Amino acid sequence: MPIEIILSLLVLTPILLIIGCPIGTSICVGSVLSMCFILGFDSSPLVSATRIYSGMNSFALLAIPFFVLAGVIMNTGGIAQRLINLAKVFIGFIPGSLLHTNTVANMMFGAISGSGVAAAAAIGSVMLPVEKKEGYDPVLSASVNIASAPSGMIIPPSNIFIIYSLASGGASVAALFIAGYIPGIMWGLAVIAVTAYFSWKLKYKAQAFIGVKQSVLVIIDALPAVLLIIIIIGGIISGAFTPTEASCVAVLYSILLSCCYRSFHIKDIPAMLLSTAKTTGLIVFLIGVSAILGWVLAYAKIPNMIASALISFADTPWVILLGMMAIMLVVGCVMDPSPAVLIFTPIFLPVAVKLGVDPIHFGVMMVFNLSLGAITPPVGPILFTGCRVANQTIEAVFTRLLPFFFALIVVLVLVTIFPALSLTLPRWAGLMS
Secondary structure: OHHHHHHHHHHHHHHHHHHHOHHHHHHHHHHHHHHHHHHHHHHHHHHHHHHHHHOOOOOEEEEEEEEHHHHHHHHHOOHHHHHHHHHHHHHOOOHHHHHHHHHHHHHHHHHHOOHHHHHHHHHHHHHHHHHHHHHHHHHHHHHHHHHHHHHHHOOOOOOOHHHHHHHHHOOOHHHHHHHHHHHHHHHHHHHHHHHHHHHHHHOOOOOOOOOOOHHHHHHHHHHHHHHHHHHHHHHHOOOOOOOHHHHHHHHHHHHHHHOOOOOHHHHHHHHHHHHHHHHHHHHHHHHHHHHHHHHHHHOOOOHHHHHHHHHHHHOOOOHHHHHHHHHHHHHHOOOHHHHHHHHHHHHHHHHHHOHHHHHHHHHHHHHHHHHHHHHOOOOOHHHHHHHHHHOOOOOHHHHHHHHHHHHHHHHHHHHHHOOOOHHHHHHHHOOOO
8 A cells, every 4th residue: 555545544543533634524535635646637627526426415315414404493392391201100000100102202213213321311301300309310311312312313214224225325215214124123222221220229109190091091191102213114125116205205294293282383494404404414525525535545455455364363253243333333433324334335345245144234234333433432423412411420420331331332242243133123024035
């Protein structure tokens, strides 16, 4: 590999990140400079621009802004409180019921909005004051809210799976969506198990049963919000619409639902569109500059070198896979899931496929793994959001968060070792052979 590429890509980019440059800018500068050394300073700007355009020119990417917009509408549409009430009905009988309610509500809201950060903010802002009033440990409450929020990044619809589909060269978005259900639910169950232990240790009690009549009313009130998931996933599986068309259906349905709940206001539309544009612009720019990075990595044969190193390190596929997972755990601590998927999928996926791993299974493993990074410092967007909502320090919360993290590591190992956890549902749905 030419020394110029090593310096510009493997040295300059990390330095830019360390000094605080945005990750998209850091990747772009390092990648374009590397391309200049490869193709010359005359033609490299045009080729770089062409790679950025081709990286963003994908019909599947249209789903991202619409899913983001649907999540923004739901975040301001009064849906969070209804999902919390629904969670209380189904899990309120367990000791520490408010903590478990927080977990289940995060799973449902995250699945509907597709954003772990939105779930931690929306559900946490409602649940945490109630839990504090009922005498729950504020640090434990914040930890449960943070630990459970990323489950919505795995339970579909998920923007990260759409990005992985693009980075993998065409893995089925529908199959990825369905494959995320069991691992995503396992994430929530792991959080519930650790929460149950703390609830038993601290002698928390269950909530009183609200009665059959009131429970039915709560279910009816929240049912339209839950139906969104059924409509989207059911439509994709049945072939009624593509994932991109499903994102448009999600926006239309969320607007109608918010209007029915009388929480949608015309004056909020500019702010919603601005929030969507900011989030989408960041994601799409990362996708574009990652196309340049992918070209440079392929030219420098970095994926081949890493593949050879991993295969020479061990001859057992599962050992190599667990090694990849360990690397991505470290990467997830310092990088957001979206750019990490874009950068490391072209590096690790060919190795995984060579070992006989299905791309859908590998995608679920990768997204699950990198979602853990969302609750760990120094980046940890869900960790910082959850601490801000709870008004707690990161140091105090992260210490209490460690048991949840270790439980989720166990689930990650299970998902890695047992492909059926990811692939059974897509096969039943006829999305895989």
